[in-house]
Amino acid sequence: MLTRIGNKLYRAGRYLERAEQIASYTRVHYLSTMDAPSPEFKDSFLKFLLECTQAKQAYFDTYPEAEEEKILHFLAIEKANPASILSAVTNARESIRGARDCISAGLWEHINCFYHAINDYDAEKLNQKSFDNFAQKVEKYSYTIKGYVHSNMIRxxxxxxxxxxxxxxxxxxxxxxxxxxxxxxxxxxxxxxxxxxxxxxxxxxxxxxxxxxxxxxxxxxxxxxxxxxxxxxxxxxxxxxxxxxxxxxxxxxxxxxxxxxxxxxxxxxxxxxxxxxxxxxxxxxxxxxxxxxxxxxxxxxxxxxxxxxxxxxxx
Structure with a gap:
């Protein structure tokens, strides 16, 4: 195998896993703020999500205040944020595109559909459908893709x-x-x-x-x-x-x-x-x-x- 192709497959695996993990813990942590001991604790929790994704500096370079709606948008679909879920999915798709000759058409279709489903979100749709709905969609696509990889690919x-x-x-x-x-x-x-x-x-x-x-x-x-x-x-x-x-x-x-x-x-x-x-x-x-x-x-x-x-x- 060419090392260039191998590197693309390895990177695709990392980006797919990253999208799933960020979606999962951001969704659960955000929902848990509803039961936060105090308003101050909720604010610190939202900033904590930025720290976990190493997006805090990038966020405050863009926005002056830590606002709930903007933080969720920044972590979910902000194209200018390299640590966003959309960025991870986009990078996974681009990486796997460069290795299409080494994977099945089925795997490519799953990843391509994943990208289009997530890229279809804008700020209005994210607010309308809720971040919880968005994150669960990311998790389900990731589970499906990894299930396909482990159930259908030869070792x-x-x-x-x-x-x-x-x-x-x-x-x-x-x-x-x-x-x-x-x-x-x-x-x-x-x-x-x-x-x-x-x-x-x-x-x-x-x-x-x-x-x-x-x-x-x-x-x-x-x-x-x-x-x-x-x-x-x-x-x-x-x-x-x-x-x-x-x-x-x-x-x-x-x-x-x-x-x-x-x-x-x-x-x-x-x-x-x-x-x-x-x-x-x-x-x-x-x-x-x-x-x-x-x-x-x-x-x-x-x-x-x-x-x-x-x-x-x-x-």
Whole structure:
């Protein structure tokens, strides 16, 4: 496979996953503001969404005030915002277009329909249909596309590169959101009821990742900070945890290790090091050190992504 084509498939996987994750946690977090403890908390929550998508600076370069309607528009369909859902879907379509000879007509049609359905929204339609409706449409299209990829594609290089993009982006998105959550919790630590804010943030994140029910089924107890961190970072059987996705990336790389390709082997070593660092963590030691640990993990994940794109590893 040409490395140029491989890079397009990998990028398409990342953009598709990014669109889904932003839509999911933005929708749930926005709905949760209806039950916010105070108006100030709701305002901080909306700004938090901008921080999570790394769109805060771009937003305030465009708008002077943090207004609910404008924030949702900016995150959903603002073409000038490279972190918007529409931008992610557009980039996914353009990436996959460059690799059409390597994918089925069915997969292209699914992604093309996804793009047109989202691009059809303007400010008026977004307000009329509601952000919740828009985000759910994004999630459903993403589920359909990933279901098609995993149910219909043979396990060849094309499938592996798309999957690599899915898993790496999910690990980055979860780590980013989790780091921002911990920082937000710490900022509210001196409030009148810090435990209320902590619980509110942890529950909203679990719900935003569609993980709340799984958390309760797995631990059979209330939400606590140590278990919250364990579930989203260290739990190797939960599909959205950092550990789970890194393990899958390692598996994808190991299947091609026998080819002894230089760049692929270096990438595999980087992944293996990250996995071993997570496996060696004592869950109890994370309490109070979450911010430092997550910053380090996120830096390592971004370095992993950067080295992959620089080397353009061909499996």
């Amino acid at each position: 060849n290089e094309e499938w592996k590169l798309l999957s690599l993009g899915f898993h790496l982006e999910r690990a980055i998105q979860v780590s980013t959101l989790l780091l921002n959550k911990i920082q937000e919790i710490e900022r509210n630590s001196s409030s009148a009821k810090p435990e209320v804010y902590e619980y509110y943030h942890m529950k909203s994140m679990l719900e935003g990742l569609d993980a709340y029910e799984m958390y309760k089924q797995h631990y059979k107890t209330h939400i606590s900070r140590p278990l919250f961190m364990h579930f989203l970072v260290l739990n190797s059987i939960f599909p959205k945890s950092v550990a789970f996705n890194l393990n899958h990336i390692r598996t994808l790389c190991r299947e091609h290790d026998e080819n002894d390709q230089g760049e692929a082997n270096i990438f595999l070593q980087q992944v293996a090091l990250l996995v071993s660092e997570i496996e060696d963590v004592e869950p109890g030691l994370l309490v109070g050190n979450e911010k430092h640990y997550l910053e380090n993990t996120l830096n390592n994940l971004h370095s992993l992504a950067k080295s992959l794109e620089l080397e353009q590893v061909a499996f």
